[in-house]
Amino acid sequence: MTAQAQHAAPDLATIEEFLYREADCLDRVDLDAWIQLYTEDGTYWMPVSPDQQSPETEISIFYDDRLLMEIRRRNFGDEWAASMDYDVRCSHLIGNIRYATDGGPDDGWRVQSNFQAAIYYRGETTFYAGHYTHDLVNTPDGLRIRHKRVDLLNCDSAELGSIVIYL
Amino acid sequence: MTQRNNQQIRDLVREDRVHRDLYVNPDVFDLEMDRIWSRAWIFVGHDSQVPNAGDFYATEIGREPVIMVRQTNGDVRVLHNRCAHKGAKLTGRPQGNCKGFRCPYHGWTYKLDGRLAGVPARKGYDNTPFDMKDPRFSLAPVAQADSYRGFVFATLDPNAPPLPEFLDDAAATLDNIADRAPEGEVEVAGPPLRYLHNCNWKMFVENLNDAMHPMVAHASVGNAARRYVAEQPEGTEYPPEAEIIFPFGSSYEFFDKMQVTALPHGHAYMGGELSIHSDYSAVPGYWDAMVKSYGEERTKKILSQNRHNTIFYPSFTAKDAIQAVRVCRPIAVDKTMIESWHFRLKGAPEQMLKRTILYSRLINSNASMVGPDDWDCYTRIQEGLVSDAKVWVDTSRGLGREEAVGDGRRKSFGTSDLSYRNQIQAWLEYMTDEVAA
Ligand code: FES
Numbered sequence: 001m002t003a004q005a006q007h008a009a010p011d012l013a014t015i016e017e018f019l020y021r022e023a024d025c026l027d028r029v030d031l032d033a034w035i036q037l038y039t040e041d042g043t044y045w046m047p048v049s050p051d052q053q054s055p056e057t058e059i060s061i062f063y064d065d066r067l068l069m070e071i072r073r074r075n076f077g078d079e080w081a082a083s084m085d086y087d088v089r090c091s092h093l094i095g096n097i098r099y100a101t102d103g104g105p106d107d108g109w110r111v112q113s114n115f116q117a118a119i120y121y122r123g124e125t126t127f128y129a130g131h132y133t134h135d136l137v138n139t140p141d142g143l144r145i146r147h148k149r150v151d152l153l154n155c156d157s158a159e160l161g162s163i164v165i166y167l
Numbered sequence: 168m169t170q171r172n173n174q175q176i177r178d179l180v181r182e183d184r185v186h187r188d189l190y191v192n193p194d195v196f197d198l199e200m201d202r203i204w205s206r207a208w209i210f211v212g213h214d215s216q217v218p219n220a221g222d223f224y225a226t227e228i229g230r231e232p233v234i235m236v237r238q239t240n241g242d243v244r245v246l247h248n249r250c251a252h253k254g255a256k257l258t259g260r261p262q263g264n265c266k267g268f269r270c271p272y273h274g275w276t277y278k279l280d281g282r283l284a285g286v287p288a289r290k291g292y293d294n295t296p297f298d299m300k301d302p303r304f305s306l307a308p309v310a311q312a313d314s315y316r317g318f319v320f321a322t323l324d325p326n327a328p329p330l331p332e333f334l335d336d337a338a339a340t341l342d343n344i345a346d347r348a349p350e351g352e353v354e355v356a357g358p359p360l361r362y363l364h365n366c367n368w369k370m371f372v373e374n375l376n377d378a379m380h381p382m383v384a385h386a387s388v389g390n391a392a393r394r395y396v397a398e399q400p401e402g403t404e405y406p407p408e409a410e411i412i413f414p415f416g417s418s419y420e421f422f423d424k425m426q427v428t429a430l431p432h433g434h435a436y437m438g439g440e441l442s443i444h445s446d447y448s449a450v451p452g453y454w455d456a457m458v459k460s461y462g463e464e465r466t467k468k469i470l471s472q473n474r475h476n477t478i479f480y481p482s483f484t485a486k487d488a489i490q491a492v493r494v495c496r497p498i499a500v501d502k503t504m505i506e507s508w509h510f511r512l513k514g515a516p517e518q519m520l521k522r523t524i525l526y527s528r529l530i531n532s533n534a535s536m537v538g539p540d541d542w543d544c545y546t547r548i549q550e551g552l553v554s555d556a557k558v559w560v561d562t563s564r565g566l567g568r569e570e571a572v573g574d575g576r577r578k579s580f581g582t583s584d585l586s587y588r589n590q591i592q593a594w595l596e597y598m599t600d601e602v603a604a
């Protein structure tokens with residue numbers, strides 16, 4: 001983190017408001033609005049193991065760049081896709097929001113938080129929980145996400161079924 | 168079901184259809200565990216998962232908990248994961264390293280090869296049948312374990328044919344995966360992705376050579392990608408993901424041309440030279456590394472083999488051109504764990520592994536835009552088969568239009584149900600052979 005970025009660090013209330021906004025986009029299943037919260041080079045990563053180092057040389061549950069986000073939102077709800085033939089409803093709770101003590105982009109900030117998400121899909125509600133890591137940067141449009149890492153508590157378990165929406 | 172005799176099992180299968188009991192009846196599932204999963208060679212793991220002496224990996228053969236463990240002499244053994252004392256599983260963690268096994272309950276210890284090393288306060292066994300040397304008090308090795316190009320299989324049946332005989336020509340897929348490495352060897356890259364399916368295990372395996380579904384079940388993601396590109400400024404090139412996604416929407420004619428080859432024991436593969444993977448662009452440096460190892464002619468030959476999915480009935484499926492495999496672990500009649508594993512080609516540019524990972528993430532992941540559609544269709548079959556309106560599942564496409572190509576192998580057009588019928592035939596052979604039960 002550069003001295004300047006440090007200097008300009010938003011207060012936690014601003015960060016909190018921004019993370020709530022992101023969660024709200026997902027709760028409303030508004031992927032269009034959600035994608036707009038990412039930078040052009042933004043990525044979303046859900047590793048398959050707790051200490052996974054690389055999204056490129058090891059498998060992940062999700063690793064989307066903007067392009068895949070754009071394809072995913074166009075695929076979402078497609079009447080030809082069997083997996084999309086169901087209502088999807090989400091409820092996210094975020095807490096313990098704090099600045100990370102290390103890491104993060106040179107021109108921004110790394111923020112960590114805990115999350116719980118209940119996803120209603122195929123007539124069942126599934127409970128997910130874990131840790132978020134957001135790399136945030138300031139842009140002319142306000143805060144944006146350069147990278148989001150979602151560490152599920154059960155990322156490597158044998159109990160995960162289909163996940164059809166970002167958490 | 169256990170009371171059902173061979174004739175009653177045979178009644179579940181006709182030349183052109185199978186009874187829904189194969190998918191929904193828990194008794195049939197129990198019998199499959201005894202007669203198929205305890206007899207066939209089941210994929211355990213790859214020996215690169217346990218590179219050093221004492222490295223172990225725990226998994227299941229059907230319902231049987233087992234441990235694959237590297238010995239001090241370099242061999243890989245497969246042991247039953249069951250303490251010889253009162254039966255506790257020896258390892259809680261699925262993998263790790265140990266000098267020997269120590270049961271957490273009463274502290275019996277075992278050498279890496281399974282032999283009993285010690286029991287606390289042994290005097291208490293004086294004048295009893297207890298004997299350190301008696302195999303009864305050691306960890307049991309599985310009936311047979313063997314590996315082919317590093318891929319470790321085991322069977323609980325001492326009378327099963329040797330592994331190479333079991334693999335038949337499916338072995339060529341494992342050869343090709345390893346040969347595609349300039350060093351002639353692959354190694355596991357990272358942990359697997361586990362995906363719990365709410366369906367019978369056979370639906371997953373049968374789907375792997377079902378060439379009638381991609382253009383329907385997987386149409387949406389290709390369309391979404393096309394819509395996205397169409398919205399971009401003129402001249403925008405298709406992204407690299409496109410060459411993985413688009414072939415899933417290939418025509419019926421394309422898949423027919425790929426052909427399907429059925430092998431003994433229920434194995435089969437699609438493709439050969441042409442597959443949905445044959446048009447991938449070259450990765451810089453890979454060709455040169457291959458030619459350096461093999462020379463140009465052999466390199467061409469290796470890279471011209473493009474099998475789509477090879478089925479190693481019942482537990483294992485592999486893609487040679489992608490170096491990705493999926494392992495089928497049945498849990499209950501309507502629960503199946505699918506593991507995706509990925510391999511690094513030793514001596515190849517890292518870009519090759521990145522493509523393998525990209526492929527699997529786009530296609531196999533439980534959060535991809537392909538896998539969940541397959542998942543949903545299997546689940547719907549599981550849900551639909553409760554209907555009493557009909558009890559038969561159709562397997563008739565291409566019936567009678569297959570061609571014997573020698574050594575018990577048969578070939579047909581790609582969208583034929585040949586591989587399906589071939590699996591059912593193997594199912595029947597395993598299920599009705601009461602001699603070895
Ligand atoms: S059950 Fe293992 S030592 Fe007793």
Ligand SMILES: [Fe+2]
Pocket residue numbers: 374380381384385537541
């Ligand atoms: Fe599929």
